[in-house]
Amino acid sequence: MNKTIIEAQEGWQLIDWKELLNHKDLFYFLVLRDVKVLYKQTVMGFTWAIIRPVFSMIVFTVVFGGLAKMSSDGVPYPIFSYTALLPWTYFATAMTKSTQSLIGNARVLSKIYFPRLIIPMTPVLAGLVDFTLACSVLGVMMGWYKIMPNSNIIFLPLLVILMILTASGVGMWLSALAIQYRDVGFAAQFFSQLLMYAAPVVWPATLIPEQYRLVYGLFPMAGVIEGFRSALINTNPMPWDFIFMGTISSVLMAITGAFYFRRMERVFADVA
């Protein structure tokens, strides 16, 4: 018979993987809920997953590619920006949704117990459906522009994992903060828009001066975006310096995020 002791807990807690594993079905149905509910009662349905990055691409192509004559590492500007928009749209959406996730599920949190970590992780996983759909458009564009991916494509899964890990770390931090300080929710909304211009989405990372590359690489999405471009549309060699620095900061953020989240989760139900 299993025995549970309930006491006030002090200090920092590790992630309880066994408990998470026991709740994998719940995780599955929550992700399924997010995916199913997102485009309910829309005319376009899942087409929205494609419309958003495609329209951003069109606008960027006109403004930055056409008017501002932004360099695009030798590939056509539309595919240059679209390749970056894939991971970026995923990251920005996962970050804002994850930040709001605890607030949105406050009612459930105050009525039932389950490992709280599941909540901010749900949008991180659910976002992958949109991401995959949007990827198919890239395939079509590559056919159109007759661009072949190169052997670096074997590193693509690594980049996707780095992308998910980054979204998770940010999600854990911001969701735990936002449930107590609602400001964080508002801030995440518009920072994600500003942050896009800090990421090499509309401009190539080759514009970054050599001596600043390592520092800039601490922003994990820089490595992810430039990595996508390198593997899929042959812009530059794999930006390992970015990816290395990005992995360090992403792992750090995820670990500290998990600790912070676990420390704060005991008051979620009280402050929600």
Next chain:
Amino acid sequence: MPDVAISVQDLSKRYRIGLEEERHDTLLGAMSSWVKSPLSNFKSLRKLSSFKSEVESDDIIWAVKNMSFSVDQGEVLGVIGKNGAGKSTLLKILSRITEPTSGKVEVNGRLASLLEVGTGFHPELTGKENIFLNGTILGMTKKEIEKKYDEIVDFSEINKFINTPVKRYSSGMAMRLAFAVAAYLEPEILLIDEVLAVGDTAFQQKSIGKMGDIASAGRTVLFVTHNMSALASLCSRTILLDKGQIIDDGKTDVIIQKYFSLDENNGPTGKGEIFFETDVSNGGPFILHAMRTLDERGSIRDAYSSFEPITVEIEFSLKEEIKNLVVGFELKAELKLLIFRSFHNDKEEVFKFRNNSDHRYKLQAEIPGSLLNGGNYYLEPCATVFKKYWIFKDIPGLEINISFDVPNTDHTYVNGRPGLLSPILNWQQGN
């Protein structure tokens, strides 16, 4: 030693309730506080989760204070108390939704909690999808739900709508579905907070029956409720909470008496007559003035012999005419168990209520003699617009006391016979 399912030792939980914000009467005051407010807001938000060495303060409340008790395996324990007594907080600690401030709980066995029905129901999802979502939220696995899926759907009685989004359900239907999922939870220990009050009466009855099954299946149950008759029928032992503390622990019927005596104006009043000062119809045209019971000679009394007929009188006036107004009363036994409800138009002698705000209507009905048993009964007036809605019902009414007597015999009975009623029937010998 009977195995202990839950043992609670010296449990306390402190909350910060957040005091009223500062107010400013001058523009200057408001502006200067607006400039300063981010800092003070930050401080007050941070305080929500930290209590640094503060023991007593105006905005700290002990929702649970120094509670100790234990529950044996297979025991069904009732938990009662007034609003804010700390019942839900206790269940939240036991189910690990919130952490105690101090103290310790030991739980032996798989525990599930039902603090509300339909937690996590999503209106856009279909009934079927919600069964799986809600089921896993309550702690079932996908496999367990698949196995019980058909039974759940049958119990909810909404088979036809199972593939319809829940937002197209009536609220009662959604509740049924939610309760059905909960009813098939099979934990070793179940915590229930006030969830039986859903659906129509028939469904409530069914739910209470299901609860009884769970209880008799040897499951340990903690049951928080304000429904005294459900409590009495399900739990043999009950604890009574007040202001976060256990003030009594014992046999259910004794504790219920104590609960009613906690708050005198909670129970019925009057010596055979009660006057209503509050507006029972919430600003509606129905003004209830009084209710009384009269004996055969027309005097107001509150104690009767069981063979005496009792006349119930309801006095009211109408500010304006109410179409299809039906007035009646409910007779309830101890623990507010409903025995019957009677309406003035039961025999189709519909009285016409004129539109005259000065006129005091007095409706009378007679409860025949030799029907009630010995003991206390409660009479509560009620009024409804026929088949539309209740104007009022379940308001505190009159308490009457019956002493059980059978005329023409020498027997004496102290508390009457067992049973809610004790009618004297005509017995004959057949051929």
